[in-house]
Amino acid sequence: MSGSTATQTAAAAQPGRPHKSLLAGAAIVGTLLVAVPFLVTGGSDDGKNRVARAGATPGTVLG
Structure with a gap:
C-alpha cells in the first residue's frame, strides 16, 4: 500500500471527520x-478621563 492510497483509505474510512x-x-x-x-468598544479611548492622583481614595481605610 503506498502513502497516497493509505491516505485515501483513511479519509474514506472516516467520512464524518472534518x-x-x-x-x-x-x-x-x-x-x-x-x-x-x-x-x-476599546477604539475610542483617548485617555481624557484618566487623571493621575496621588494619595489614598476617600472613603477607604487609608483615606
Missing part, C-alpha cells in the same frame, strides 16, 4: 468573533 482546512477556518472565524467586540 478536514484540517475547515478546522483552521473555524478557528480563524472564532478568533474574529471574540476579538471584534473588544476592538469596537
Whole structure:
C-alpha cells in the first residue's frame, strides 16, 4: 500500500471527520468573533478621563 492510497483509505474510512482546512477556518472565524467586540468598544479611548492622583481614595481605610 503506498502513502497516497493509505491516505485515501483513511479519509474514506472516516467520512464524518472534518478536514484540517475547515478546522483552521473555524478557528480563524472564532478568533474574529471574540476579538471584534473588544476592538469596537476599546477604539475610542483617548485617555481624557484618566487623571493621575496621588494619595489614598476617600472613603477607604487609608483615606
